[in-house]
Amino acid sequence: MMLVIDVCDEKMHSAEFSSPVANMVKKFGDAKIVHYLELKHEDIDNSSGVIICGTALKDDNYLDNLDKFEWLLYYDKKVLGICAGMQLISLVFGGKKIGPELEIGKTEVFFKNTPFNMRESEYVYSLHKTAVSCPPSFKPYGESKKCIQMIGHDKKRIWGVMFHPEVMNEKIIEKFCGM
Amino acid sequence: MNLLKQLVKKAKDKYNIKGIVTGAIHSVYQASRIQRICHELGLVCFNPLWLADQESILNELISKNYKVIITKTAGMGLDKTWLGRVIDEKFIKDIHKLNQKYKLNVAGEGGEFESFVLDSPLFNFALEVEDSDIIEEDNNCTYNIKKIQKIEKSHILK
Numbered sequence: 605m606m607l608v609i610d611v612c613d614e615k616m617h618s619a620e621f622s623s624p625v626a627n628m629v630k631k632f633g634d635a636k637i638v639h640y641l642e643l644k645h646e647d648i649d650n651s652s653g654v655i656i657c658g659t660a661l662k663d664d665n666y667l668d669n670l671d672k673f674e675w676l677l678y679y680d681k682k683v684l685g686i687c688a689g690m691q692l693i694s695l696v697f698g699g700k701k702i703g704p705e706l707e708i709g710k711t712e713v714f715f716k717n718t719p720f721n722m723r724e725s726e727y728v729y730s731l732h733k734t735a736v737s738c739p740p741s742f743k744p745y746g747e748s749k750k751c752i753q754m755i756g757h758d759k760k761r762i763w764g765v766m767f768h769p770e771v772m773n774e775k776i777i778e779k780f781c782g783m
Numbered sequence: 784m785n786l787l788k789q790l791v792k793k794a795k796d797k798y799n800i801k802g803i804v805t806g807a808i809h810s811v812y813q814a815s816r817i818q819r820i821c822h823e824l825g826l827v828c829f830n831p832l833w834l835a836d837q838e839s840i841l842n843e844l845i846s847k848n849y850k851v852i853i854t855k856t857a858g859m860g861l862d863k864t865w866l867g868r869v870i871d872e873k874f875i876k877d878i879h880k881l882n883q884k885y886k887l888n889v890a891g892e893g894g895e896f897e898s899f900v901l902d903s904p905l906f907n908f909a910l911e912v913e914d915s916d917i918i919e920e921d922n923n924c925t926y927n928i929k930k931i932q933k934i935e936k937s938h939i940l941k
Contacts, residue, residue, distance in 0.1 A: 616829050624834035661818060662827045708822065709815030729811055731818060770834060771811065 605634040606781065607651035609643065611666040611688050612659045622657045624770045625686065625777065629655065632781035640672050648675060653682040653761075655780070656689030658768055661708070661733055664688075670695055682761040684780045690755065690764030691736050697757075699739030705751050706733045711767065713753045715746040719763075719783075720776045722746065728753065728767035735766065788820045795824055802827030808837055810892045837890040841875050850902035850909065857923035858895030859885040865896065866917055866926035899928070908933040 606629045610622040622637050629635040638647050640656075648654075656673075659666065666688050673692050676683065685693040695701065707730035715722035722745075735751035738744045746754035746765075753766045761783060769776035794800050803821055807814045807830045814830060821828035832840060844851055851870045856862070860881040868874055881887045887895050902909035914930035 614827070614829075616831060619831045619835075620829070620833040627834075660827060660829075661822055662825075706822070708819050710811055729815075733822070 605636055605650060605652055607647055607654045608635050608637045609654060609656045609689070610637050610639045611657060611692070612639075613663045613665045614660070617660045617663065621659050625655055625657050628770055628774060628777045629781055632778065640666065640669070643672070648679065651681065653780070653783075654679065654684070655777075656683070656685045656692055658687030658689060658731065661731055664734065666692060667695070667701070667734075676762070680760070682780065682783055683763070684777075685762075685764035686770070687732050687766060687768060690766050691732075691734060693762060693764045694736035694739045694742075694755065697739035697742065699742075700737045701734055702737055702751065703734040705735035707731075707748065707750055707766075710772075711748050711753075713746045713748050713767065715754065718745045718754060719756070720779045722754075722773075722776075726773065728765075728769070728773055729771035730767045732766060785820075787816070788823065791820055791826070792824055795826065800826065802829060804829040804831065806830075806832055808832045808835060808840065808890055808892050809888075813892075837888070837892070838875065838879070840890060841870060841878075844870055845872065845875075847904055848902070849900060849904070851898045851900050852912075852926070853896050854899045854926040854928070855897035855923060856895070858887050858891075858893070860887065861896060861924075863917050863919060863924040866924055867912070867915065870898065899926075902936075907936070909936055910934070 608622055608626040608629060610618050612618045612621055626635045626637050673696050676693065676696050709730060710727050711730040712725060713728050714725050738752055738755050741758050742755045743758060744752045745756050751766060756763045803826055805817050818828050853865050853868045856865050878889050882889050911932050911934050912928055913932050916927050916929065918925040918927050
């Protein structure tokens with residue numbers, strides 16, 4: 605069962621940022637959406653992997669609750685962080701916040717050696733005002749003109765994308781589910 | 784400042800709105816445009832239908848008693864006979880045929896058609912078009928509403 609973690613402060617945003625991801629995951633297996641403030645140990649233990657979703661541009665409350673994501677340091681299954689999710693992964697693993705770095709809409713990203721079959725250059729859908737650095741033990745796999753867009757852990761199966769693959773790059777979610 | 788941003792700013796200044804709810808489903812162009820305006824004006828942008836199944840949304844309009852008419856067409860197979868049509872089961876069947884033939888988006892997310900809501904469960908009054916005409920241009924047709932009236936919902940129920 606894939607654990608889809610909702611980080612939205614407003615419930616109404618969950619339909620926009622978490623449900624579409626969960627619906628895509630359900631094409632390949634089970635998925636359960638849990639808000640990060642309601643996350644239980646058994647949810648983490650029973651999961652086959654984790655996707656941490658994004659949230660609205662104006663919502664950055666998740667950044668004040670980094671301690672709620674420290675379990676990521678010890679989690680040994682696959683993880684994909686989307687936008688806010690990538691920011692959380694970076695910060696928990698020792699990366700830094702960079703910004704403000706605004707990107708809204710169709711954005712060109714240059715990828716290199718990703719495990720997600722990305723072409724050298726692809727368009728993605730961006731919606732963020734904060735960027736992050738590539739933390740220690742991670743490698744950058746993609747960059748736009750403004751910031752790092754994809755990171756991956758050197759040894760663990762942990763990836764982060766700054767853009768929203770559920771909008772224009774569904775193949776990333778499909779590939780992640782099959783890993 | 785673009786026209787849409789001016790209008791949103793007017794609503795913010797006049798009514799002190801804190802955010803906007805859009806009906807964007809899959810149009811990256813529309814979603815980005817409104818997200819950018821909201822960001823620039825310090826508003827929250829809600830898109831509760833984002834990436835939802837488009838045919839299910841059309842069916843939900845019917846099951847929840849929305850009355851929505853087509854007011855503009857600009858897509859293959861959508862001639863002026865579509866103007867003023869209510870979104871009902873027959874509409875969904877017909878638009879589905881055009882989707883299969885021309886890959887036309889069933890919810891009009893590519894700008895294939897525009898719509899106008901005459902009634903919804905949220906309305907205190909329904910609306911009824913009293914007078915209209917059709918404006919035909921090169922690649923599009925518009926249902927021009929010239930006169931509209933408010934109707935008490937209780938009258939409709941009778």
